[in-house]
Amino acid sequence: MGYHCFGRFRGARRELSHDAIRRHQHKGAAQQATVIFDRNGPGRGIELGTLTFPGAGAPGDKVPARLFIENQVEPRLVRMCQAGWLPAPPPGIDCVENVHTAGYRVTSTLDSALTDQATGLLAESIQMGLQAGCACRDGAIVSIDPQSGEVLVYVPNNDGDPAQRNEGVVDIDQLIESNSPGTAFTPVAFLAWMHGLAKAPMSSLWDTNPLELDGRAITNSRAGGGSEGLISARAALAATQEVAAFRAASEVGIDAVLEMAARLGITTLAMNFDPTWRSHPEMEYGASLASAGVNVRPIDMAYLLATIANTGVMAGTATLASELDPGTLQSLSLAQGSDYDLALMQSRQFVRGDIRLPGTRELDPIVVLEVSDRDGNLLFTQGEPERKRTIDAGSVWLLHTVIPRVLDVRLFPVCRLGCLDRQLRQLTRERWPCAQLCDLISGCSPL
Amino acid sequence: MGAFHDAIQARGKFSVAADFADLQPDNVTFGPFPTTSTEVGVAPRDTGDYSALCQQMIDAWFRTDIQYEDECEAVEVDSRDGSRATDTTPAAIRVLKMFRTLPSLLPEAARALAERLGIPVPPLR
Numbered sequence: 001m002g003y004h005c006f007g008r009f010r011g012a013r014r015e016l017s018h019d020a021i022r023r024h025q026h027k028g029a030a031q032q033a034t035v036i037f038d039r040n041g042p043g044r045g046i047e048l049g050t051l052t053f054p055g056a057g058a059p060g061d062k063v064p065a066r067l068f069i070e071n072q073v074e075p076r077l078v079r080m081c082q083a084g085w086l087p088a089p090p091p092g093i094d095c096v097e098n099v100h101t102a103g104y105r106v107t108s109t110l111d112s113a114l115t116d117q118a119t120g121l122l123a124e125s126i127q128m129g130l131q132a133g134c135a136c137r138d139g140a141i142v143s144i145d146p147q148s149g150e151v152l153v154y155v156p157n158n159d160g161d162p163a164q165r166n167e168g169v170v171d172i173d174q175l176i177e178s179n180s181p182g183t184a185f186t187p188v189a190f191l192a193w194m195h196g197l198a199k200a201p202m203s204s205l206w207d208t209n210p211l212e213l214d215g216r217a218i219t220n221s222r223a224g225g226g227s228e229g230l231i232s233a234r235a236a237l238a239a240t241q242e243v244a245a246f247r248a249a250s251e252v253g254i255d256a257v258l259e260m261a262a263r264l265g266i267t268t269l270a271m272n273f274d275p276t277w278r279s280h281p282e283m284e285y286g287a288s289l290a291s292a293g294v295n296v297r298p299i300d301m302a303y304l305l306a307t308i309a310n311t312g313v314m315a316g317t318a319t320l321a322s323e324l325d326p327g328t329l330q331s332l333s334l335a336q337g338s339d340y341d342l343a344l345m346q347s348r349q350f351v352r353g354d355i356r357l358p359g360t361r362e363l364d365p366i367v368v369l370e371v372s373d374r375d376g377n378l379l380f381t382q383g384e385p386e387r388k389r390t391i392d393a394g395s396v397w398l399l400h401t402v403i404p405r406v407l408d409v410r411l412f413p414v415c416r417l418g419c420l421d422r423q424l425r426q427l428t429r430e431r432w433p434c435a436q437l438c439d440l441i442s443g444c445s446p447l
Numbered sequence: 448m449g450a451f452h453d454a455i456q457a458r459g460k461f462s463v464a465a466d467f468a469d470l471q472p473d474n475v476t477f478g479p480f481p482t483t484s485t486e487v488g489v490a491p492r493d494t495g496d497y498s499a500l501c502q503q504m505i506d507a508w509f510r511t512d513i514q515y516e517d518e519c520e521a522v523e524v525d526s527r528d529g530s531r532a533t534d535t536t537p538a539a540i541r542v543l544k545m546f547r548t549l550p551s552l553l554p555e556a557a558r559a560l561a562e563r564l565g566i567p568v569p570p571l572r
Contacts, residue, residue, distance in 0.1 A: 199513055202482040202507040206549075208556040229492070229564045230547065231484035234507070250552045311470055393472035394510040400470075401508040 032103030032374055034077070036069050037154075041107035041370060048110060049079075053100035065110070067173040068154040072367045073108055074099065075352040079320040086379055103374030109150040109367050114143070118155045126158055140174035144297050146306035149316035149385045150366045151299075160342060176351060178268050178275040178295040183240045185261075187399055188304070189290030190237045192260035193248035194393045201234035201402050205244040205251075217247045218288065237402045242291040249290035255290060259295075259359070263390045265303035266316060267360045268295050272326070277347035279331045303365055312396040315385040316363035324355040364389060472507050474512040479504040483518045485566065497566045501545035519545045522569045531570050546570075 032356045033052045037045040048065040051074055080086050081095035089098035118141045127137060143153035156173040195198055207228045210217040220226075220241050227243075228235065236244030249257050254271075261269050268275035274283040275295050285294070330343035349355045353364065363386055371380040482489075482505050482521050486543040489505060491497045499518035509515065526542040546569040561568040 010565070178571040199515050200480060200507065200509040202480050202484060202505050202513060203515070204482055204484040204518060206557040206560065208553060208560050211553065211556065213553065227560060228487065229560065229566060230483050231486050232482060232484040232489075234482070235486045247550065247552060251550070311472065341524045392474070392510075394512065397470070397472055398508055398510065 025284045031101035034100060034102060034104040034106060036065075036073055036106045036108055038086075038108060038110045038111075038112040042105045042376075045107065046112040048108065048112070049099045051371050053097055058289045060317060065115075067156040067171070067175075068108070068110060071173050071176055071352075072151065073106065075354065076320075076364075076367050077104070077106065077371070079354065080368070080371075080380065083320045086326065087373075092160075095233075096312070097131065105372040105374070105376070106368060106377070107370040107412040109152060109369055111152045112156060115153045115155060118143070118153045121158050122155055122158055126301070129285070131218075138174065140298055142175050142287075143189075143438060144299075144306040144365050146310035147315060147364065149303075149306070149363065150369075163198075175299045177298050179298055180212075180292060180294050181296045181298075181301050182188045183290070183291060184301065185296065185424070186237060186240055186245050186291055186392070187308070187403060188261050188264065188266075189245055189249045189252075189257050190233055190402075191264075191391070191395060191399055192257045193252045194233065195397060196256045199233060201237075202232045204230040204232050204401070205247045207236075207238060207241065207243055211243045213245060218242050218291075218294050225238055234402045240291065246287045246292040249287035254285050254289065256286060258285065259303070260391075262360045264307050265361050265390075266296055267356060268300065270326075270357050270359075273329070273357060274331065275350065277330075277332045277343055279333045280329045281331070293364040299365070301404060303361075304414075306365075307390055308396055308399065310398075312389055312391040313393075313394045314361065314363050314388050314390050317366050317382065319353065319362060319384060321356045321364075323355055323358050326358070379444045474510050475508055477508050477509050478506060480507040480509045481515070481518070482507065483521055483566075495565065500547060500566060518548060520548045520569065522546055523571065524553065524570060530568060 031053060033050040035042070035050050036048045038048055039045065049069045052068065063199070077086070077099040078095045081089065081099055082087045086099075086104075089095055089102075093101075122139050122141055126137060132135070139155075139156055139159045141153055141155040142151065144151055154175065156175045157171075194201070194203070207230065208222070209227045210219040212218075220243050228241075231241060231244050233244070233248065235241070236248075258269050258271070269285070271285060272280050272283055274280045275297075283295075303314070303316075324346070327348075328342070330339045330346060332340065332343045332347065347357065366382055366385060369382045370378065372378050472505070478550065482503060483500050484493050484503075484505070485497065489503075491500055501517075521543050522545075523533050523536075523541050524530060524544050525536050526540045532541045544567070546567050547561065549561075549568055558568055558571075560566070
């Protein structure tokens, strides 16, 4: 069976201009690598890796930590430098180079012990699944503390599969790849429906199963098919009934669903916006989004769950990102020449989190707690997180009354994205090893 | 909880509060709520009698600070045959009846389902 769990582009890699490399070569040895530690900081904590120039991360770094540094910490430090949160670089040096050569000692939010434990649990569960005939090889785990917005666990891929390691697959950071969250997205649609149309969990929807529209049929996946007649949102959401989810999204409007997703932390969903940058014009969403979900990053999904778990309050720190002008979007499959170069640059900036769609979240999860210079002088310390209410607490409470598992993990929502192949998903619904694999992570619906 | 959460809870990283009552906002309550649900476990489903569906109340959670829209609509009908009252229908035989509102998306499919189950919906004519 074909296996297509992996995204279309790799995690952000820092690319240096020839000018930057030349400047580096001429500056001599006064520079010093920036060292990233876990949340216990220099002295007491574990060194996760280094930022050197040129290059990102020391070769010997463990993969999860390296990808966390490359795709979360380093872009954040560069934005902090650009925003003046860190001292200005010396003349002739930009913030990218400065962050890599200033010899900073950075205390990240990562809990090394928990991350190691999560890595082991993931590998162990996948191995159990493989032995039982479940052809699921990958997964990813991220944990965000809802009350602080701090990223505590970052497992970007299954590091335990030698076959994947040989293929270089473990280098792919699934936590920032856009993929389908499946029915895990359904609560967003129902929240939009309840919030936008003044509905409650016992408000009802017509359960016209199958729902045939434009030559295709939306069908409930419940055993035996059939219809509940008028089904409450509570029952539809608890049992993930596709027809009701479709009707809910249709009634409130797909724009409202996308707006709710953006409000709760999703950064990748908008009409005519392709987060892979392949082809923006082709990216159209319909009401099927409610029960299938598309183009969502697991780390965004975890932030969304954290916000829901925090009764609608998003905790974090200012993104320090620029707003993307949708009018300037270029597509990799359509553009040529300088427009193609622009598309490439836009996609890289987006993956790094440097540019964002208008209307998306103003806060990011926190990944940096402290920055000191090479002499130990404190340059930055993360204070109390910013907190923004994204949605009325009552609306979120109503959601919690339906799916209390989200609240069960209110201090530790996490998300996993694996078994992404559609055909495989159908199989895994029936097979306990994969269900057990899904059960590894509370807060995510089985795929 | 999943195994991962069990593991991190065992490390003392967090504790789970019982029933989460401490998080309940002021603007929600649990009490009688009007619903036209016909799903399994709700009374009309068991009896098959949906004539009072628009008066059905179920104990449920809801917000206290918003006005919920009625899921039913009132339609004046001719009491002799149940058809919609017209300008020529005598006042003496006009009756105001409540019907479950049909959806704007594929109303014909909902009407067919309603007819099959006996759910009262507004008459076509």
